[in-house]
Amino acid sequence: xxxxxxxxxxxxxxxxxxxxxxxxxxxxxxxxxxxxxxxxxxxxxxxxxxxxxxxxxxxxxxxxxxxxxxxxxxxxxxxxxxxxxxxxxxxxxxxxxxxxxxxxxxxxxxxxxxxxxxxxxxxxxxxxxxxxxxxxxxxxxxxxxxxxxxxxxxxxxxxxxxxxxxxxxxxxxxxxxxxxxxxxxxxxxxxxxxxxxxxxxxxxxxxxxxxxxxxxxxxxxxx
Numbered sequence: 001x002x003x004x005x006x007x008x009x010x011x012x013x014x015x016x017x018x019x020x021x022x023x024x025x026x027x028x029x030x031x032x033x034x035x036x037x038x039x040x041x042x043x044x045x046x047x048x049x050x051x052x053x054x055x056x057x058x059x060x061x062x063x064x065x066x067x068x069x070x071x072x073x074x075x076x077x078x079x080x081x082x083x084x085x086x087x088x089x090x091x092x093x094x095x096x097x098x099x100x101x102x103x104x105x106x107x108x109x110x111x112x113x114x115x116x117x118x119x120x121x122x123x124x125x126x127x128x129x130x131x132x133x134x135x136x137x138x139x140x141x142x143x144x145x146x147x148x149x150x151x152x153x154x155x156x157x158x159x160x161x162x163x164x165x166x167x168x169x170x171x172x173x174x175x176x177x178x179x180x181x182x183x184x185x186x187x188x189x190x191x192x193x194x195x196x197x198x199x200x201x202x203x204x205x206x207x208x209x210x211x212x213x214x215x216x217x218x219x220x221x222x223x
Contacts, residue, residue, distance in 0.1 A: 001029050002014060002015050002016055002020075002029040002030050002033060003029075004033040004037075007186065009044055009189075009190055009193035010044070010046070010186055010189045010190050010193060011033075011037045011040075011046045011047070011090075012049065012186075013030070013037075013046060013048045014048075014050065014051055015030075015048060015056055016050060016051065017050070017052045018052070018054065019054045019056075019057035020054050020057060021056065021057050021058060021059060021060035021104075022056070022058065022078060022104070023063040023064075024067075024070075024074065026060075027074075027081055030081060031081060031084070034084055034085060037088065037090060038088055038090070043194045043196055044090050044193055045091045045092070045093070045189035045190065045193040045196065046088065046090050047092075047093045047094075047095050047182070047186055048093075048094050048095065048111065049094075049181070049182055049185065050097055052098060053098045053121075055094070055095075055096045055098050055099060055104060055108065055121075056100055056101070056103070056107055056108075057099060057102070058101045058102025058103040058104045058105070058126075059078075075135055076218050078103065079135065079215040079216065080215065080216065081107075082107065082110045082137065082141060082215055083212050083216055085110040086110050086141070086205070087202075089197055089200050089201030089204075090195075090200065091188075091193070091195060091196070091200070092111040092189075093112065093114070093186075093188050093189045094107075094113070094114045094115070095115050095184075095185035096108055096115065096117065096123065096163075096172065096181070097121070097181045097182070098117070099124075100121075100122075100123045100124070101122070101123075101125075102124075102126055102127065105123050105124060105125055106125070106141055106142055108123070108172075109141055109142060109145040109146070110141060112204075113185075113188050114173055115172060115173065115181055115184045115188070116167070116171075116175050116176075117175070117177070117178050118162075118163035118164050118167075118175035118176055119178065120162075120163075121163065122160040122161060122162060123163075123166045123171055123172070124159065124160040124161065125142065125155055125158060126158045127155070127158070128155065128156055128157065128158045129158035136214050137214040137217065139155070139214075140210065140214035141208075141214075142155060143155075144210070146169075147170055150169045150170065153169075154169075154171075163176075
């Protein structure tokens with residue numbers, strides 16, 4: 001399960017050491033961590049990362065199948081998690097040390113910056129390959145963060161991007177060696193920790209007003 005620690009001015013949220021799929025408990029743990037970071041005082045920033053092969057392998061489809069009656073409410077909750085991360089009043093950096101697929105890849109896009117391992121691991125939106133439409137909020141977030149060419153390629157073809165390819169496509173800001181992923185992310189976060197505060201959160205929200213509206217459409221989150 002996700003765990004939050006602090007290194008000087010940088011909070012580090014470890015998403016877990018398994019596939020780190022999004023289910024009810026995982027989302028609740030991340031919600032609690034974001035709340036703690038948002039309510040802390042003074043200079044601060046946030047780095048998220050995983051331990052092992054996966055940053056996040058996306059939605060837990062087995063859990064969703066077993067809780068089909070919760071699908072609508074869970075989609076709303078995941079969308080709100082992404083919205084909260086988008087306008088968190090601190091600089092956020094995703095340290096993508098392993099595979100990021102589906103909703104896990106989109107979760108990385110909700111950060112301000114992304115660092116990815118260059119030599120191993122993939123960033124991918126597999127929904128088209130799986131015959132699944134993107135929920136409207138997730139589609140809006142992907143299109144806002146990616147260039148139009150990359151959004152079309154990633155969303156329609158389910159291409160798997162290695163770290164260097166993701167950097168070239170401007171999906172991530174930096175592709176670095178395995179042992180440099182966390183350190184690079186921490187460096188970016190620490191350099192901007194003094195900017196934390198309500199003004200930063202407001203600026204971030206105003207940059208993505210359309211995305212936030214789509215993510216917070218609770219009547220038709222999947223339509």
